[in-house]
Amino acid sequence: MRIFLYSLQTALKSIWHEKWINLLTVLSISIGLLILSSFIVITLNMDSVLQRWSKSFGLVAYLDEDLTKEAESTLEELLRQDEDILEVRYISKDRAAQEIQAILGDDARILEDFRENPLPSSFELRLKTELLDPELVRKKAEAIQEMSGIEEVQYGEKWLSSLSTIAQMMKMGTVFLGCAIFTAIIFITYSTIKIFFYRRKDEIETLKLLGATKSFIRLPFLLEGLFIGTTGGLISAFALFGLYSVVLVKIPELLPSVTILILSLPLEAYISVPLAGALMSFTGSFFAVGKIRY
Amino acid sequence: MIQFSDVTKYYDDDLVLKDLTFTVGKGELAFLTGPSGVGKTTLLKLIYAAELPDEGNIVVAGWDIRKLKQNTIPYLRRHVGIVFQDFRLLFNKTVFDNVALALRIHDMHPKEIREDVLEILKEVRLKHKAHIYPQHLSGGEQQRVVIARAMVSKPTVLLADEPTGNLDADTSLAITNLFREINARGTTVLIATHSKSLYQGTGRRVFHLRDSNIEKETVG
Numbered sequence: 001m002r003i004f005l006y007s008l009q010t011a012l013k014s015i016w017h018e019k020w021i022n023l024l025t026v027l028s029i030s031i032g033l034l035i036l037s038s039f040i041v042i043t044l045n046m047d048s049v050l051q052r053w054s055k056s057f058g059l060v061a062y063l064d065e066d067l068t069k070e071a072e073s074t075l076e077e078l079l080r081q082d083e084d085i086l087e088v089r090y091i092s093k094d095r096a097a098q099e100i101q102a103i104l105g106d107d108a109r110i111l112e113d114f115r116e117n118p119l120p121s122s123f124e125l126r127l128k129t130e131l132l133d134p135e136l137v138r139k140k141a142e143a144i145q146e147m148s149g150i151e152e153v154q155y156g157e158k159w160l161s162s163l164s165t166i167a168q169m170m171k172m173g174t175v176f177l178g179c180a181i182f183t184a185i186i187f188i189t190y191s192t193i194k195i196f197f198y199r200r201k202d203e204i205e206t207l208k209l210l211g212a213t214k215s216f217i218r219l220p221f222l223l224e225g226l227f228i229g230t231t232g233g234l235i236s237a238f239a240l241f242g243l244y245s246v247v248l249v250k251i252p253e254l255l256p257s258v259t260i261l262i263l264s265l266p267l268e269a270y271i272s273v274p275l276a277g278a279l280m281s282f283t284g285s286f287f288a289v290g291k292i293r294y
Numbered sequence: 295m296i297q298f299s300d301v302t303k304y305y306d307d308d309l310v311l312k313d314l315t316f317t318v319g320k321g322e323l324a325f326l327t328g329p330s331g332v333g334k335t336t337l338l339k340l341i342y343a344a345e346l347p348d349e350g351n352i353v354v355a356g357w358d359i360r361k362l363k364q365n366t367i368p369y370l371r372r373h374v375g376i377v378f379q380d381f382r383l384l385f386n387k388t389v390f391d392n393v394a395l396a397l398r399i400h401d402m403h404p405k406e407i408r409e410d411v412l413e414i415l416k417e418v419r420l421k422h423k424a425h426i427y428p429q430h431l432s433g434g435e436q437q438r439v440v441i442a443r444a445m446v447s448k449p450t451v452l453l454a455d456e457p458t459g460n461l462d463a464d465t466s467l468a469i470t471n472l473f474r475e476i477n478a479r480g481t482t483v484l485i486a487t488h489s490k491s492l493y494q495g496t497g498r499r500v501f502h503l504r505d506s507n508i509e510k511e512t513v514g
Binding site: 002003006202203205206207208209210211212213214216293294 | 343344364365367368369370371372376378382384396398399401403404443447
């Protein structure tokens with residue numbers, strides 16, 4: 001404990017003594033983390049929007065013209081038992097006609113030319129969210145198509161594919177940016193701590209000759225790295241909070257329809273920023289101190 | 295306390311020490327002499343494991359140097375006080391802090407550190423300069439700070455590499471007397487020097503190093 005306190009004291013002295021380099025490092029880290037956390041927040045919001053859109057996504061299974069009421073009921077029961085299907089909604093021929101009339105409005109008169117209702121009965125099916133992958137949906141549609149009494153299955157293939165691509169690109173972008181910033185912060189801290197390490201080379205050599213253990217030599221540098229990363233993260237978290245608060249106020253004014261789509265960030269999200277900073281800087285410091293040989 | 299058995303040491307292809315065998319007993323004060331570059335400093339480095347022998351065995355205060363792992367070297371060094379030729383004082387720390395550094399690594403209580411440091415500074419007659427930075431001290435005073443730092447953790451062995459190399463005759467005498475006092479308390483002392491005046495008339499064993507080995511052993 002006394003060694004820890006002495007190391008802490010040494011680290012704090014060094015932080016003050018090298019305040020300008022430390023300040024630059026802290027600011028670099030906070031900018032990096034702010035960019036990363038902002039991108040994550042944007043991705044989360046986009047994901048939330050996509051999730052909302054995908055909830056309204058469905059397949060429509062059109063039924064054979066000559067299907068009896070009993071056969072329709074049996075088919076509906078089979079679909080309801082399918083674990084991949086969240087919701088099954090039966091649309092009768094009459095209901096389909098009413099809906100299309102509602103959509104067409106005054107243009108619905110074109111339907112009067114038909115002697116009989118040309119629209120088939122159908123089932124509107126909503127799949128589980130985790131199945132909303134273009135390939136999985138295609139397979140599911142094919143499986144339903146194979147069922148007896150099903151004439152045709154339709155779904156927004158292109159729309160789903162685009163949605164899926166956007167979501168994947170956003171996630172990949174976040175991972176790529178995360179890796180780049182993670183590496184950059186490690187490198188920034190590595191360079192700073194390496195400079196301090198070289199500046200105190202004589203002291204380290206003397207400590208080794210006096211019998212200091214490796215952990216005694218390393219600890220002040222690791223604590224300094226931890227301080228730099230945590231401070232950078234805290235500044236970034238406060239900046240994120242400020243920016244996000246402004247966005248929450250401004251967006252509803254500029255784009256009223258978007259308001260409901262913006263997520264409010266939980267406290268854990270703000271806490272994770274300095275923690276990430278601390279982890280990255282600690283890693284950088286660890287590599288900077290490197291192997292100590294006697 | 296210090297035992298060399300057939301020790302050979304090379305620096306790359308250059309032979310520095312060859313089949314060196316000698317012993318310094320517990321509580322003994324001995325001198326190691328020879329011309330510059332003969333290997334005195336290397337021999338001392340072998341004792342505190344800054345270098346390892348290529349052949350032979352070295353035992354210091356019960357520690358077999360060849361069997362030491364990197365992680366155990368610090369614990370050997372806590373038993374060996376070293377007075378360096380170039381002092382190795384830290385100029386951004388006061389005299390007190392320079393000496394205290396040797397105790398901080400022992401996880402000692404700050405109160406104990408303060409007591410022990412002031413005690414040793416009193417013994418080397420520098421207590422009144424405890425809060426001065428080393429650059430404001432004379433060469434002799436700096437050397438006494440180094441001795442205080444080497445002795446404050448009460449090591450069983452004290453090594454000194456040319457301890458009077460940069461000092462005038464009077465200061466050298468004072469430093470020599472200090473080593474005698476330290477030795478009188480039971481610490482084994484080995485002093486490497488090329489200065490005859492340091493060991494002449496001491497009545498102590500002197501190892502003369504020449505051509506990679508001890509050429510002769512005399513009494514000073």
